[in-house]
Each structure stands twice: as C-alpha cells, then as structure tokens.
Amino acid sequence: MNVGIIGIGRIAGKYLNPVYKNPKYNLFALCDLKDSAEETSRIYNALFYTNYKEMLQHEEMDFVIITTPPNTHFEIAKNCLLRKKNVILEKPAVLNMEELNVLFELSQKNNVSFDVIFHWMHGNEVLYLKDKIGTFGDIKRIESTVLDPYTDEHLHIKDEYIGLEGSWFDSGINCLSLLSCFMDIRKLHLVEKTYIYDEKVHQDIYSKHQYVMDDIDISITVDWRYRANHKYTNIYFAKDVLYIDHSRQIILLNNELLVDLNNGDRLENHYKNYFERYTYNLNNNDTILTLHDILLGDK
Structure with a gap:
C-alpha cells in the first residue's frame, strides 16, 4: 500500500520508521512546506512535495497520514477525502464538532475510510x-x-x-x-x-x-x-x-x-502497534465522535 504523509515535523518523525519498516506499506511520498524536509524524503527514498494538493493530484496513494497542526487538519483532510484518499489524522482531528461531522460525511460519500490516531x-x-x-x-x-x-x-x-x-x-x-x-x-x-x-x-x-x-x-x-x-x-x-x-x-x-x-522508543511503539493493526474497514466512528465531543465540550 502506497502511503503519503503531509507534515514532516516533530511528530511525523515517529511515524516514519513504523511505516517504512512495515512490509505492508510503501512510504511513497512526503509533503512539507519547508524545503529542508526534502532531506528526510531522500533518507526514506520517497517523493517530496511542498504543496499537498499537487501531491494528491499527481500521485496514487492508498492512504494519507496528516500530521500538521490541528488547526490545519480540516482543510487538508477535506481535500484528501474529496480526492478519494483514505485518511488518517493525528489527534485531535479538528477543533469543533461541525468540522468532524463534515469529514465523516465526505468519507461516506466518497467511499473511503477516515480514522484518527489516539496513539496512547x-x-x-x-x-x-x-x-x-x-x-x-x-x-x-x-x-x-x-x-x-x-x-x-x-x-x-x-x-x-x-x-x-x-x-x-x-x-x-x-x-x-x-x-x-x-x-x-x-x-x-x-x-x-x-x-x-x-x-x-x-x-x-x-x-x-x-x-x-x-x-x-x-x-x-x-x-x-x-x-x-x-x-x-x-x-x-x-x-x-x-x-x-x-x-x-x-x-x-x-x-x-x-x-x-x-x-524501544515509546511513541514509535504507539505508531508501530497502530499500523500493524490498521485496516480500511474500521468501525470506530463512535469512539472518534465521543472522544472529541468530551474533549471539546469540557474545554
């Protein structure tokens, strides 16, 4: 399965090895606004983009992992789902329930999966x-x-x-x-x-x-x-x-x-365990909605 990652910052570094070392996945393309992240793409023999929309347009990926700051999640995830890409978001998915419901609707409409990694x-x-x-x-x-x-x-x-x-x-x-x-x-x-x-x-x-x-x-x-x-x-x-x-x-x-x-590294273990169990046919919508409802409601 070809994997793209959008956002090659602090937390993305914990994703790279678990995905790269898992034989089920091909770490295919990386995207970050900073040109300096291109060096990371060379290390993992992956394509590199600074514009995620261009990456979505030109590359065939089975799923996209989004590890950018939370206030950017909605717009990026929305565009990925509209492009019929399976999406995995770093927690928290979004900062309001309206956006979360839109992402679920787009996922269902475009027949692709949408998941959030609650890495703990x-x-x-x-x-x-x-x-x-x-x-x-x-x-x-x-x-x-x-x-x-x-x-x-x-x-x-x-x-x-x-x-x-x-x-x-x-x-x-x-x-x-x-x-x-x-x-x-x-x-x-x-x-x-x-x-x-x-x-x-x-x-x-x-x-x-x-x-x-x-x-x-x-x-x-x-x-x-x-x-x-x-x-x-x-x-x-x-x-x-x-x-x-x-x-x-x-x-x-x-x-x-x-x-x-x-x-080994605690966070890498979290993502290693997640990706070993990852499947497109996830049925955890209730968990995602409940966790965000409490998080946002109790702020």
Whole structure:
C-alpha cells in the first residue's frame, strides 16, 4: 500500500520508521512546506512535495497520514477525502464538532475510510493491560497525569508548541482515549475543571478535569509549567493499585514491577502497534465522535 504523509515535523518523525519498516506499506511520498524536509524524503527514498494538493493530484496513494497542526487538519483532510484518499489524522482531528461531522460525511460519500490516531491507546503497556484489567476487580479511582516541558522560564509556551492548541487539546484527548480502553466514557460526568493560561498566546498551560462515572472518581491533569516529561496513570481497586508508567512502558502492582514492556522508543511503539493493526474497514466512528465531543465540550 502506497502511503503519503503531509507534515514532516516533530511528530511525523515517529511515524516514519513504523511505516517504512512495515512490509505492508510503501512510504511513497512526503509533503512539507519547508524545503529542508526534502532531506528526510531522500533518507526514506520517497517523493517530496511542498504543496499537498499537487501531491494528491499527481500521485496514487492508498492512504494519507496528516500530521500538521490541528488547526490545519480540516482543510487538508477535506481535500484528501474529496480526492478519494483514505485518511488518517493525528489527534485531535479538528477543533469543533461541525468540522468532524463534515469529514465523516465526505468519507461516506466518497467511499473511503477516515480514522484518527489516539496513539496512547496503542502503547505497549495499554494494550497489555486492556485484556487484563478485569482481573483486578472493580475500579475505584483513576488518576492520569501528563507532564510536558513546553513552556520557557517565564511560563510562556515555546514557539514550536503553540500549534498544539494548549494542554487540554493536546493531551486531554490522550487521557480520555486511555479511559475509553477500560470503560464507557459516554457515562463520564464533569464535576470540576481548572485552567492556568499563558495569556500571551491565550492557551492553557495547565488543565485539570475531575469526573465521576457511577462510583468511580477520575482525574486528568496536564501540566506544561515544569521542565518535565513524564506520563503516568494510577488505577485504584479495592485492594490493589496499578501504576502505569507510560514514559517507561512499565506497570507496577502495589509498587512491585508487574511487567516491563520497554522495547524501544515509546511513541514509535504507539505508531508501530497502530499500523500493524490498521485496516480500511474500521468501525470506530463512535469512539472518534465521543472522544472529541468530551474533549471539546469540557474545554
């Protein structure tokens, strides 16, 4: 299958090897506004474009991966779907539900697939736990925390991260997608939310959302204020506590190592696992819609 990638920036670097090394795919064409990205295309023996519309017009691709900033997703995805290309979008897909519904309609009208990669769902540690979490009993509480070093010493968002649209949009959806692996997130009820903003760019650098679902307390915290890069989740049961260290791809049970699944770059593993399972006949529209509905509704 011929694959095109639009947007050869920071996150796209995590896609390249998983696609290139998978024998199912041919990393066929890359597109980026910056001419400097052409060097990457040479490394992977792929065609290079600076205009994605020209790439769509001239090249035959089975699907296109879009890894540009979220505020550009809708227009690019729309044009790809109109060209009858199967589309994979990096999360979050779009910044409002109207645009998301349009993309689904175009996908159906043109008989092509449309998917969004919620990459946390495909982490080694998450896939391992997804099949085993029921063995620990009923969940009582979940605390998911994301720390990223995206601000400078003045607590202003660094230029290269402004396109992420703030802490909640960038990582809240990762935590929500994780929850969706273990529970029906349509039942989430928002109790309280707290934000701290970088007023210079009017984006949040800290967000905390507290939910309840039946008798389960859930919190999601995303913090960009410190020079830390750590992602972890605590899941509390009646007797046991699971500590999921997403950064190190390990799980502790009651402070004892349960499993070590670290076999390489964390993000590359996410995309490797996703593309190994990718199929055009995806039936996850409900998941995509639900995750974005919560993400956008609870902003």
